[in-house]
Amino acid sequence: MGSxxxxxxxLLRKGREFDQVYRQGKRLHGSGxxxxxxxxxxxxxxxxxxVHRQLRGVVRRNRIKRLVRESFRLHRELxxxxxxxxxxxxxxxxSSDLAQVxxxxxxxxxxx
Numbered sequence: 001m002g003s004x005x006x007x008x009x010x011l012l013r014k015g016r017e018f019d020q021v022y023r024q025g026k027r028l029h030g031s032g033x034x035x036x037x038x039x040x041x042x043x044x045x046x047x048x049x050x051v052h053r054q055l056r057g058v059v060r061r062n063r064i065k066r067l068v069r070e071s072f073r074l075h076r077e078l079x080x081x082x083x084x085x086x087x088x089x090x091x092x093x094x095s096s097d098l099a100q101v102x103x104x105x106x107x108x109x110x111x112x
Contacts, residue, residue, distance in 0.1 A: 035105070068089075078105045
C-alpha cells in the first residue's frame with residue numbers, strides 16, 4: 001500500500017520552486033486551467049497547485065486541490081515526465097470529479 005502514497009518530496013512546496021517553473025517553464029492552456037512544466041534532474045516529477053482566489057469558498061478550492069493531487073498520484077503517466085509541474089486553476093474551472101480532471105489533463109497532454 002505504500003506505493004499509493006504521495007510523498008511530500010513529490011510536491012513543490014517552496015516559493016522559489018514555483019517561481020522557477022513560472023519563469024522558465026513551458027505553458028499548456030486548457031479549459032479553466034494552465035499546466036506549466038519545467039524539466040528537473042530528480043528522476044521524478046513534482047506537482048504544485050495554484051488555485052485563484054476568485055474561486056469563492058475555501059472548501060471548493062481545497063476540493064480542487066485534492067482532486068488534482070489524487071489525479072497526479074494515480075495517473076502520473078498523464079503528466080509531463082521528470083518535470084516540475086504547476087497546475088494553475090482559473091475561476092472558470094468546471095471539473096468536479098476525478099475522471100474529468102484526468103480527461104482534461106490527458107487531452108491537454110495529447111495536444112502537446
